[in-house]
Amino acid sequence: MLQLLGPSGSIIASYLIKAIGYLTLVGLAVFFYRLYQSRMLYRRVRDEHGIPMMPHSFLFGHLLVLAKVTMKYKIPRDGNGQWMFHHLQLEYPEIANKGIIYMDVWPVGYPMIAVYHPEMMAQFTQEHSLPKYWAMSQVEFKPFTGGEDLVTIDGPEWKIARTMFNPGFSVRNLLSLVPDMIEEVLVFREQFRKAASAGEVVKLEDCTTSVTVDVIGRAVLGTRLQTQVKENRLMATMRSQLKLIYLELNFGKLLNPMVPLKHWIYNRIIKNELVPYILNTAQNYEKIEGPKTIVALALKSYVEETRDYSARENIPADFIDRLVKHIKIFMFAGHDTTATTLAYIYYLLGKHPDKAAKLRAEHDEVLGPNVAAAADIIRADPTLLNKMPYSIAFLKETLRLFPPVGGSIRQSSPGHFLTHPKTGVRYPTYGFMIHSSVTTLLRDPDYWPDAGSFIPERFMVRDEKDPLYPFKNAWRPFEMGPRNCIGQELVSVEIRLILALTAREFEIEGAYPKDAPSWMGDQAYQVTDPEVGVATAHIKDRLPARIKFRQ
Numbered sequence: 234m235l236q237l238l239g240p241s242g243s244i245i246a247s248y249l250i251k252a253i254g255y256l257t258l259v260g261l262a263v264f265f266y267r268l269y270q271s272r273m274l275y276r277r278v279r280d281e282h283g284i285p286m287m288p289h290s291f292l293f294g295h296l297l298v299l300a301k302v303t304m305k306y307k308i309p310r311d312g313n314g315q316w317m318f319h320h321l322q323l324e325y326p327e328i329a330n331k332g333i334i335y336m337d338v339w340p341v342g343y344p345m346i347a348v349y350h351p352e353m354m355a356q357f358t359q360e361h362s363l364p365k366y367w368a369m370s371q372v373e374f375k376p377f378t379g380g381e382d383l384v385t386i387d388g389p390e391w392k393i394a395r396t397m398f399n400p401g402f403s404v405r406n407l408l409s410l411v412p413d414m415i416e417e418v419l420v421f422r423e424q425f426r427k428a429a430s431a432g433e434v435v436k437l438e439d440c441t442t443s444v445t446v447d448v449i450g451r452a453v454l455g456t457r458l459q460t461q462v463k464e465n466r467l468m469a470t471m472r473s474q475l476k477l478i479y480l481e482l483n484f485g486k487l488l489n490p491m492v493p494l495k496h497w498i499y500n501r502i503i504k505n506e507l508v509p510y511i512l513n514t515a516q517n518y519e520k521i522e523g524p525k526t527i528v529a530l531a532l533k534s535y536v537e538e539t540r541d542y543s544a545r546e547n548i549p550a551d552f553i554d555r556l557v558k559h560i561k562i563f564m565f566a567g568h569d570t571t572a573t574t575l576a577y578i579y580y581l582l583g584k585h586p587d588k589a590a591k592l593r594a595e596h597d598e599v600l601g602p603n604v605a606a607a608a609d610i611i612r613a614d615p616t617l618l619n620k621m622p623y624s625i626a627f628l629k630e631t632l633r634l635f636p637p638v639g640g641s642i643r644q645s646s647p648g649h650f651l652t653h654p655k656t657g658v659r660y661p662t663y664g665f666m667i668h669s670s671v672t673t674l675l676r677d678p679d680y681w682p683d684a685g686s687f688i689p690e691r692f693m694v695r696d697e698k699d700p701l702y703p704f705k706n707a708w709r710p711f712e713m714g715p716r717n718c719i720g721q722e723l724v725s726v727e728i729r730l731i732l733a734l735t736a737r738e739f740e741i742e743g744a745y746p747k748d749a750p751s752w753m754g755d756q757a758y759q760v761t762d763p764e765v766g767v768a769t770a771h772i773k774d775r776l777p778a779r780i781k782f783r784q
């Protein structure tokens with residue numbers, strides 16, 4: 234080859250080889266410098282502060298520990314990553330029970346600490362809410378929303394946005410949304426009827442995803458997306474884009490030059506789909522009746538300042554761009570986690586007939602025995618949904634055992650420490666991503682008696698001395714503090730409504746094949762779903778299930 238290029242070709246080739254050699258050397262130098270920095274960060278914590286740590290290798294950090302734990306506890310390849318912290322607690326109780334585990338996974342992940350104690354979680358989420366970890370806005374959500382959405386922004390910008398959207402999630406607004414939700418849930422019930430008549434196995438999380446998308450479409454855009462009955466371009470594009478999100482070391486995504494191009498195309502399609510809703514809401518703002526949608530709330534101050542209707546066709550481009558980003562995060566966060574939670578609820582109803590009987594008895598009591606009349610009864614008086622404490626307890630216990638979000642990740646600042654409330658030991662946090670390991674806490678037997686069992690009744694206990702009475706700050710699947718989930722009341726109303734219109738008519742039976750893998754005693758374990766792309770935990774195989782009519 235070199236001969237073919239001639240003498241000048243061989244000179245170029247030798248320069249090229251040298252350049253590649255130098256670049257490789259520089260790359261290796263940077264790599265080892267970063268490796269040294271990361272490893273020393275942990276060693277300083279251990280040596281200077283006397284903090285106990287899992288066995289730490291200079292070359293591999295804690296990666297060997299994670300490999301050992303993965304093998305010992307047979308963590309499946311698709312098992313959701315949040316469960317690693319639970320298994321680290323099982324393997325190193327003497328460290329985890331002190332409140333914090335330092336975990337060095339560089340270069341696979343960021344330097345991090347996992348916090349296990351509820352009072353220590355409160356220190357950085359409730360007492361003093363630290364900003365979200367930088368990578369959330371700068372890496373993970375960057376291509377999806379530019380890192381400029383309600384989940385990732387911080388400071389005054391976040392406060393303004395949260396104050397703007399809060400009224401959309403007031404109990405009053407949510408109850409006025411119930412008639413719209415009923416329309417969507419009736420379509421869902423129809424799908425269940427068809428599936429029950431056909432007697433086929435369905436992927437239940439597909440059904441719960443469609444209904445929760447259609448409900449959030451009403452709450453955010455004030456429109457019927459009808460994803461339960463046909464393909465919707467907006468949501469299909471959003472799904473394709475979410476699959477590309479970069480979460481962990483993944484060379485396939487990192488080095489693929491098509492990924493940025495695809496993000497660009499998807500962002501354009503999504504914006505084109507959303508702009509008509511925004512313009513339409515702006516132009517008809519005064520005529521809109523019923524619940525306040527997210528789009529209407531965002532436009533409130535703009536339309537109040539722009540009394541000239543024709544000017545409303547020319548909403549400033551940067552305003553539209555910002556609004557599109559918020560809408561995207563609401564459309565995503567508003568269905569993904571609710572859908573999998575609903576699937577788990579049906580799974581647990583099938584698995585615990587005694588608890589299912591209690592839930593149905595509550596429906597009989599509040600809505601009367603005529604199942605066919607339930608939709609009309611709730612439409613006439615949505616406040617009936619507020620009289621279902623057992624349904625709320627059922628939802629809370631489901632979220633305790635199968636939380637879709639593993640906890641929050643926050644950014645520390647110089648000189649920041651977390652203090653153990655009993656021992657008074659101060660743990661340095663600067664340089665680490667701080668993670669509240671909520672999944673672990675929700676199954677921690679120190680806080681939850683009979684932690685692995687499904688006992689909704691623990692959330693009905695009113696006597697603080699009762700051992701089942703939930704420990705302060707320990708139930709936090711929606712996180713706590715000012716950055717808690719804005720949609721939690723919507724989830725609760727939506728799930729109570731869906732159950733009220735389906736639980737008495739249908740029986741759901743998990744239909745995993747007999748030889749399907751099982752983990753932690755359950756075939757329906759929590760996975761990271763490649764079809765979803767982001768790190769939220771989903772039910773294994775989207776819950777294969779048989780829907781049956783009840784006698």
Ligand code: HEM
Pocket residue numbers: 365383384385395562563566567568570571574636637638640641642710711712715716717718719720721723724
């Ligand atoms: C079972 C369902 C849900 C669960 C378990 C859940 C969980 C959470 C958690 C743990 C956070 C805090 C995240 C963090 O600290 O980084 C959060 C924040 C958020 N959630 Fe949810 N969520 C659910 C449903 C919803 C729904 C239905 C919506 C939309 C209507 C929503 C919208 C949001 C938004 C916008 C934030 C950011 C709030 C802020 O920082 O001000 N979520 N959610």
